[in-house]
Amino acid sequence: MEEELAALRAAAAPFAESGAHGPDHSERVLRTALALGRELGANLRILAAAALLHDIGRPEESASQGKICHARRGAELAAPILRRLGYSEAETAAVCAAIRTHRFRSGERPESLEAQILFDADKLDCTGAIGIGRAFLFAGQVGAKLHNPECDPAQTRAYSSEDTAYREFLVKLCKIKDQMLTAPGRRLALERHEFMLAFFAELTRETGE
Numbered sequence: 001m002e003e004e005l006a007a008l009r010a011a012a013a014p015f016a017e018s019g020a021h022g023p024d025h026s027e028r029v030l031r032t033a034l035a036l037g038r039e040l041g042a043n044l045r046i047l048a049a050a051a052l053l054h055d056i057g058r059p060e061e062s063a064s065q066g067k068i069c070h071a072r073r074g075a076e077l078a079a080p081i082l083r084r085l086g087y088s089e090a091e092t093a094a095v096c097a098a099i100r101t102h103r104f105r106s107g108e109r110p111e112s113l114e115a116q117i118l119f120d121a122d123k124l125d126c127t128g129a130i131g132i133g134r135a136f137l138f139a140g141q142v143g144a145k146l147h148n149p150e151c152d153p154a155q156t157r158a159y160s161s162e163d164t165a166y167r168e169f170l171v172k173l174c175k176i177k178d179q180m181l182t183a184p185g186r187r188l189a190l191e192r193h194e195f196m197l198a199f200f201a202e203l204t205r206e207t208g209e
């Protein structure tokens with residue numbers, strides 16, 4: 001498996017972005033997906049490929065300012081990579097289906113166990129301490145404030161100075177626990193959700209003093 005993982009990483013490298021969706025994100029998704037996959041009896045070969053390639057469509061989504069869906073484009077880009085690496089047509093189809101359906105807004109629900117695990121693993125990386133860290137990383141990239149609990153998130157704009165990590169929590173991260181598709185994913189998401197609640201309560205207390 002290590003040789004295959006190295007080949008997948010090399011194939012994904014030209015598509016890598018920096019920041020919150022960098023290669024370190026894909027590596028964490030890989031570790032989480034494999035852990036969930038072992039617990040649930042999934043096909044780990046399919047999971048590993050899907051995890052390492054799931055965000056290769058992101059550069060095109062970023063360049064198009066969101067007009068291109070990175071999940072759908074990523075599935076298109078992944079197919080020839082997988083065939084070149086020796087995956088069968090059935091395996092290629094399974095990996096591409098998981099990539100295509102891993103996004104909240106893709107419009108397609110993950111059907112296979114592997115697709116559901118990838119979905120959960122990707123979302124778990126938006127929760128808990130990691131999710132908070134990534135939210136602050138992104139806020140820093142767009143020049144946002146540290147904290148603005150006094151602002152109504154419905155009245156603030158994404159990708160602006162008002163787009164704090166707390167706004168990201170209120171708009172998106174707090175909902176993740178209710179969107180998980182597997183039992184172990186739901187368990188982990190709930191644990192991490194409780195940590196996020198405690199963190200932002202403490203941050204509000206400290207910045208209010």
